[in-house]
Amino acid sequence: MSEIEQNPALSGQRNDPSFENVWQELKWRGLVHVSTEETELEKVLSGESITYYCGFDPTAPSLHLGNLVQLLNMRRLQLAGHKPLGLVGGSTGLIGDPRQTAERVLNTKETVAEWVGKLESQVSRFLSFEGENAARMVNNLDWTANLSAIDFLREVGKYFRVGTMIKKETVAARLNSDEGISYTEFSYQVLQGYDYLKLHQLYGCTLQTGGSDQWGNLTSGTDLIRKAEGKSAYAYGTPLITNSDGTKFGKSEGNAIWLDAEMCSPYTFYQFWLNTADADAISRLKVFTFLSRAEIEALEKEVAERPFARKAQKELAYLVTSLVHGVDATEKVIAASAALFGQGELGDMDEATLRAATQELKSTTVTGEDLDIISVLMASGLSESKSAARRTISEGGAYVNNVKYSDHEAVVSREDLLHGRYLLVRRGKKNLAVVEVS
Structure with a gap:
């Protein structure tokens, strides 16, 4: 059984029966910001199976939440009966698409090749590679590695007009900045357009999807196919997602939310979604889950x-974490969250989950063998003095690893350490800290 078949959060359904077609569902979910020939595209997507693609450049060792929008978008189209091509840019990753602000740092060929492998693995988890509309992974280095600069300019460059290229939003912004733009990054749109042309020639691909910030690159491909092949091809861009309060979506404490568990733990990932504001919860459910319109509207009413029940946020956190990290990892995260506050077994938590679950708590390191409870409370910072520690114990509010301590003379031994190193100290119901014993 494939990975996607083992993950019920990704199984979805071919179409939500409350919609006339997949295009109408995409629009209801807020996934269409701009497109070529909308009426014609809707008709195409409602007809026989077509081949479509979305590209991902290896500019980091992991994809992030912005990429997740595109991955789930691809899965929706596949569930509607269309054939996906997941492209990881082994050549475009060596260049990097232009950013609004400054030139990208060019990574080594060895680094890019390593990241290609990681991204291919991530993309593959969201698509089915079996059946009539099985997915296929492609790498644009396959058709550019042996292409000479002369051939590229003669066969591809001749179709592009500089006047049109400099009007692309990101290019125009960079041209008007102090930073300017290098010929390397300026040429990126030609490379992406060439990708679409090659996929059209090799696999009959007629649709490209991506973020609306990539619109200039997407249309470079549709224009190239029209000029070089005399045929129609389509593209549509999803909107950039923002929070209702104006802050940037996809970051927690200023850090990107990555799909790689080593770069962003399942616990941190789950908590990010659980902390979604009420005003954003429903729109996030539309974009990041496969719940039906009826299910989402029921949660909207809830x-x-x-609002205090936060049912929509809990459903969102569970489903998206299951999509990315699997159901088992998600269940462990939920159990860990409960265990922190005495509603589960801390000893059942693996060390990686424990560290992730406690990374934002007060923490300190102490040395020694067995520690008395007074010293533990003081070391944790939850009691500022011995008298305060004694008062906490007398009032029944002292816990270490969810065990209540009532004796002022009690000792916490090394045998009590979680994973031989940690003590979770709690004062009352909600005040937590971590003491690491070296």
Whole structure:
């Protein structure tokens, strides 16, 4: 059984029956910001199976939440009966698409090749490679590695007009900045357009999807196919997602939310979604889950009537974490969250999950063998003095690893350490800290 078949969060359904076609569902979910020939594209997507693609450049060793929008978008189209091509840019990753602000740092060929492998693995988890509309992974280095600069200019460059290229939004912004833009990054749109042309020639690909910030690159491909082949091809861009309060989506404490578990733990990932604001919860459910319109509208009603229950956020966190990290990892995260506050077994938590779950708590390191409870409370910072520690114990509010301590003379031994190193110290119901014993 393939990985996607083992993950019920990704299984979805071919179409939500409440929609006339997949295009209408995409629009309801807020996944269409701009497109070529919308009426014709809707008709195409409602007809026989077509081949489409979305590209991902290896500019980091992992994809992030912005990429997740595109991955789930690809899965929706596949569930509607269309054939996906997942492209990881072994050649475009050596260049990097232009950013609004400054030139990218060019990574080594060895680094890019390593990251290509990692991204291919991530993309593959969201698509099915079996059946009539099986997915295929492609790498644009396959058709550019042996292409000479002369051939590229003669066969591809002749179709591009500089006047049109400099009007592309990102290019125009960079040209008007102090930073300017190098010929390397300026040429990126030609390379992406060439990708679409090659996929059209090799696999009959007629649709490209991506973020609306990539619109200039997407249309470079549709224009090239029209000029070089005399045929129609389509593209549509998803909107950039922002939070209702104006802050940037996809970051927590200023750090990107990555899909790689080593770069962003499943616990941190789950908590990010759990902390979604009420005003954003429903739109996130539309974009990042395969819940039906009826299910989402029921949760929308729940948010309006019982916002304190945070049912939409809990469903969102569970489903998206299951999509990315699997159901088992998600269940462990939920159990870990409960265990922190005495509603589960801390000893059942693996060390990586424990460290992730406690990384934002007060923490300190102490040395020694067995420690008395007074010293532990003081070391944790939850009691500022011996008298305060004694008072906490007397009031029944002292816990170490969820065990209540009532004796002022009690000792916490090394045998009590979690994973031989950690003590989770709690004062009352909600005040937590970590003491690491070296």
